[in-house]
Amino acid sequence: MKNFVWILLFIPFLNHAQExxxxxxxxxxxxxxxxxxxxLFLDGLVNGEHINDSTKSQWLNLAKQSNTIHSxxxxxxxxxxxxxxxxxxxxxxxxxxxxxxxxxxLIKLVLKGNYDYQNETLNFSNSNIRADRYQQYxxxxxxxxxxxSASVGISYLAGxxxxxxxxKEGFLFTAPYGTYLDLTYDINSFITDTSDLSALAxxxxxxxxxxxxxxxxxxxxxxxxxxxxxxxxxxxSSVALSVDSSFNFQGIEIDDIYNFNDSLIDAxxxxxxxTPSDNKSFKSYIPATLHLSFAGKSNYxxxxxxxxxxxxxxxxxxxxTKLSFEKIYQGFMESNYMPLFYIxxxxxxxxxxxxxxxxxxxxxxxxxxxxxxxxxxxNKLIVGTNNLEDLFKGEEAQALSLFINIxxxx
Numbered sequence: 001m002k003n004f005v006w007i008l009l010f011i012p013f014l015n016h017a018q019e020x021x022x023x024x025x026x027x028x029x030x031x032x033x034x035x036x037x038x039x040l041f042l043d044g045l046v047n048g049e050h051i052n053d054s055t056k057s058q059w060l061n062l063a064k065q066s067n068t069i070h071s072x073x074x075x076x077x078x079x080x081x082x083x084x085x086x087x088x089x090x091x092x093x094x095x096x097x098x099x100x101x102x103x104x105x106l107i108k109l110v111l112k113g114n115y116d117y118q119n120e121t122l123n124f125s126n127s128n129i130r131a132d133r134y135q136q137y138x139x140x141x142x143x144x145x146x147x148x149s150a151s152v153g154i155s156y157l158a159g160x161x162x163x164x165x166x167x168k169e170g171f172l173f174t175a176p177y178g179t180y181l182d183l184t185y186d187i188n189s190f191i192t193d194t195s196d197l198s199a200l201a202x203x204x205x206x207x208x209x210x211x212x213x214x215x216x217x218x219x220x221x222x223x224x225x226x227x228x229x230x231x232x233x234x235x236x237s238s239v240a241l242s243v244d245s246s247f248n249f250q251g252i253e254i255d256d257i258y259n260f261n262d263s264l265i266d267a268x269x270x271x272x273x274x275t276p277s278d279n280k281s282f283k284s285y286i287p288a289t290l291h292l293s294f295a296g297k298s299n300y301x302x303x304x305x306x307x308x309x310x311x312x313x314x315x316x317x318x319x320x321t322k323l324s325f326e327k328i329y330q331g332f333m334e335s336n337y338m339p340l341f342y343i344x345x346x347x348x349x350x351x352x353x354x355x356x357x358x359x360x361x362x363x364x365x366x367x368x369x370x371x372x373x374x375x376x377x378x379n380k381l382i383v384g385t386n387n388l389e390d391l392f393k394g395e396e397a398q399a400l401s402l403f404i405n406i407x408x409x410x
Contacts, residue, residue: 033364070099382405
């Protein structure tokens with residue numbers, strides 16, 4: 001009976017044995033981008049160079065009121081098997097992701113402290129930083145039709161590490177000559193187990209889903225896709241810290257310089273409102289992508305084959321509200337990502353194809369020029385960047401990206 005069941009399951013594959021199409025894709029993507037800081041800032045962090053007053057002033061001059069920093073390193077392999085008008089795809093990826101939005105006043109405080117900002121209120125509300133490392137194993141099933149195509153996918157997420165600091169509210173007032181400080185804050189922090197910092201530590205499990213459909217109208221092909229809508233549940237060894245309070249600090253009064261232990265003990269009372277950290281499980285969201293596009297042909301020399309569309313990201317800070325239209329909107333706003341509008345084309349050549357693109361928005365919130373070179377037809381190599389213009393800016397570059405894709409068919 002078991003053998004008969006297996007035969008029934010594989011009948012579709014056997015019927016289309018002569019039409020089988022196997023494809024292997026390997027990809028490697030690196031992206032670093034910011035809407036304000038530049039390569040000089042990145043080099044200072046990566047190389048661990050001494051940060052002097054001149055460097056601090058340069059960074060502060062570059063900073064905007066809201067500073068977005070994003071980085072992704074994604075390496076993976078994909079196997080696709082086509083039978084008739086259907087296909088199955090399995091992919092495995094290793095993903096490192098950083099997403100941060102830092103207010104300028106927080107950069108001021110970190111770089112220079114509060115001495116230079118007497119009689120001022122520093123506002124570092126709505127600052128956040130999120131960092132994740134995980135592996136994604138995805139299975140996709142799809143149907144290709146002459147006019148309509150569709151696919152669905154499901155992923156298992158193996159979580160390694162997570163770190164996030166969410167500052168909903170933060171204000172610091174420094175009185176002249178530092179006579180007193182007023183601090184108001186509302187901070188949530190989540191950190192996975194730090195006892196095992198290995199690259200493939202098992203600290204969480206998660207799921208994600210995909211949906212994609214495309215259809216033809218006249219000579220245009222429209223596409224709608226929603227990818228990587230998912231989350232990771234981190235284990236109970238994680239640390240969750242919630243701080244919501246305010247206090248006024250007026251210094252420490254010392255009556256006897258040789259005996260001031262009691263004074264210091266009294267001063268510790270200013271931090272009584274900090275809630276102790278708890279070891280417990282929590283949920284974090286991975287960045288989901290909404291993609292709307294259409295493709296077609298034109299009579300223009302450099303746009304004979306073109307596609308244009310819009311990309312949006314969805315990633316709420318925390319799982320603190322139920323699923324609703326408000327939470328959907330919240331996820332778009334908290335992704336730190338401005339909707340990206342793009343147009344790209346294919347310029348064919350005898351030896352290789354050029355794939356130019358132009359976009360506006362995203363994490364940089366600016367214009368970006370992309371260019372890739374594609375070599376081969378059945379077996380293909382693609383190498384390119386999404387930020388060609390920044391390659392010529394030197395230390396003023398605000399984005400660096402490189403992607404490599406190798407496709408083999410047999």
